Amino acid sequence: MEPPDTGCQTCGDEPEWIECWQCFGYGDFDLYEEDPLLYAPGQTAACDECNGEGGWLICRNCERNAPQHTAPHGDKG
Ligand SMILES: [Zn+2]
Numbered sequence: 001m002e003p004p005d006t007g008c009q010t011c012g013d014e015p016e017w018i019e020c021w022q023c024f025g026y027g028d029f030d031l032y033e034e035d036p037l038l039y040a041p042g043q044t045a046a047c048d049e050c051n052g053e054g055g056w057l058i059c060r061n062c063e064r065n066a067p068q069h070t071a072p073h074g075d076k077g
């Protein structure tokens with residue numbers, strides 16, 4: 001079953017799926033993989049960067065005018 005409308009809400013162009021840079025598109029983290037001493041096997045946490053979605057739909061047309069959801073160019077604090 002396909003979504004009824006996948007076009008950009010602003011310009012109607014077809015948006016592009018951008019995979020979350022923090023969770024690599026999984027939408028959540030495997031905490032046990034991160035630190036087996038602190039977390040139980042199978043314990044996960046939703047990615048706070050993409051709210052568990054695993055990524056974003058970004059329109060190339062509007063991308064230059066919209067906030068970037070891609071990896072930060074340089075985290076200097
Ligand atoms: Zn657009």
Ligand SMILES: [Zn+2]
Pocket residue numbers: 020021022023024025026027028047048049050051052053054055
């Ligand atoms: Zn994420």
